[in-house]
Amino acid sequence: MKIAVDAMGGDHAPEVVIRGVEQARDQWPDLEFILFGDLAKVKPLVQNSTRLTFVQADSQITNEDEPVKAVRTKKDSSMVMAAQAVKQGEAEALFSMGNTGALLATGIFIIGRIKGVERPALMPTLPTTDVTNVVNLLDAGANAESKASYLEQWAIMGSIYARDIRKIAQPRVGLLNNGTEFDKGDSLHQEVYQRLQANTALNFVGNIEAGNLLTNKADVIVTDGFTGNAVLKATEGMASLLMKQIKLALLNSGTRAKLGALMIKPALGQIKTKFSTSANGGAVLLGVNAPVIKTHGGSDEGAVVSTIGQIREMLQQQTIHQMIAFLKANPIK
């Protein structure tokens, strides 16, 4: 299994990328990597080049770049060159920590959509209040405008992912909506409800309100990309805000509270880890012809390793092939 790596993406690239890739390489002997980047910067960081290949990329896409334009014009960037390697069969999957919009555009324009998928979706894995389970949310923001057929296609792909990668025999699929009753929502969500209800390949458990996103009511939650983006950012924003407020309140309290804070630090640290966005691997661009996965730009090498593990699992299970075959046999329009 060979993975194309955009070595220049992310806030601490290429250091964090290289460290993560080397750890993953040491952990899984069946993996090989092609690293694309500025080799003058990349190579000195490499400890051991076993199962690593290097390809010089003369430019890189930054977070400030306009995604679609960057993908069209920066043909020699590490991200675009890594995607080309997947397109040409030199690698089977793409890993990046770079510009999310550009990675979406790269996946769609270079690697290409699965036949029968109108629009690919971004799917992170989020923690839940049940320590033994997580939840996949899609679309978390790849699409500003969504149609009912897109959401049904996403439900199928999310369900196949949860079955193959998370080993859940019949994943519970929920629809994010503004109430639990079947007739809730705008006309789009009402139509999606009917479609998911009627699709016999899905274990549809009904509408789920945003307050229950992380309370283990479903294994996969489907949403239009506009709402998905808003809900994910609101959730992450509130978590980060609350943690900061707690820190602030403790700092501004007396000695007693400061001492107390020191004592609870390990317990708070566990929660922070559990609810950090990258603890459960990266966000998959679901609906393109290969695993394309993005880890948050600010993540550490641990997140790189867990994301590469996720890619490896998708390759072993042939998850993308499963999706292609299912949608060919059961087209959704």
Next chain:
Amino acid sequence: MKIAVDAMGGDHAPEVVIRGVEQARDQWPDLEFILFGDLAKVKPLVQNSTRLTFVQADSQITNEDEPVKAVRTKKDSSMVMAAQAVKQGEAEALFSMGNTGALLATGIFIIGRIKGVERPALMPTLPTTDVTNVVNLLDAGANAESKASYLEQWAIMGSIYARDIRKIAQPRVGLLNNGTEFDKGDSLHQEVYQRLQANTALNFVGNIEAGNLLTNKADVIVTDGFTGNAVLKATEGMASLLMKQIKLALLNSGTRAKLGALMIKPALGQIKTKFSTSANGGAVLLGVNAPVIKTHGGSDEGAVVSTIGQIREMLQQQTIHQMIAFLKANPIK
């Protein structure tokens, strides 16, 4: 100033309602109240009936009732009778802790829309990371489907509210969107951006992402009702989940952490109060011909008092009249 009170709405009605109303009555000598409810239950709870009038209501709308149907059929319910009193000029404002959907329907069908407001919106006041400021979000969920003209009308009403009630000379109005650039969002949000930008009565500060809902980037944040509902519930859900997780983590830790937890309890309590949904008054149904305000059904009498204070301020400032006059002179279509 006379306020019609639905004494039977809320999880702890009529006790909490009566206690809150009596406290508010003692605090503000210029307020009178008409309480609607089951007087056999209400009257024994009253300590002192100064400036309180009582009207028997034979039924009540519960949280299980289908809102529109309940308002049409339960004419003798405490909520509908209280709204009728406002409609007939016997009272100037309506307070309830009951079924939100039914209160929306009551406000729209009985008290009636302001001329020039196509759809009323639900507007809570939320805390921000800046202790000296709060933020008004609208529509927080009264409308599943929204048009660009609705959002422009909401922006005007939210701005008048922030000016009159929160005493902000030129309230910063933001648009909730999936990115900060002007061309972000679906076609609805792109059109709303253009409208808010062009409206010279507004101090429009641009798009705001859901992660910055509570970080004091704007005084008023306008959103379609579907996204507003999702973002509010996601935010509240995450806050409650995180607090529970922290409690759980501390309980499952050793003696040291438990001792630490005891020491930081007061500081955590402060944060909980600050980020509780009712600390800053109730949610206003903005766009009807009188102040109609709802406090969360599970709130305590402190929230009842602060919400009645908010109603009093709206009556003193003649906020609804300001909105009626402005939209008459500057119609938005």
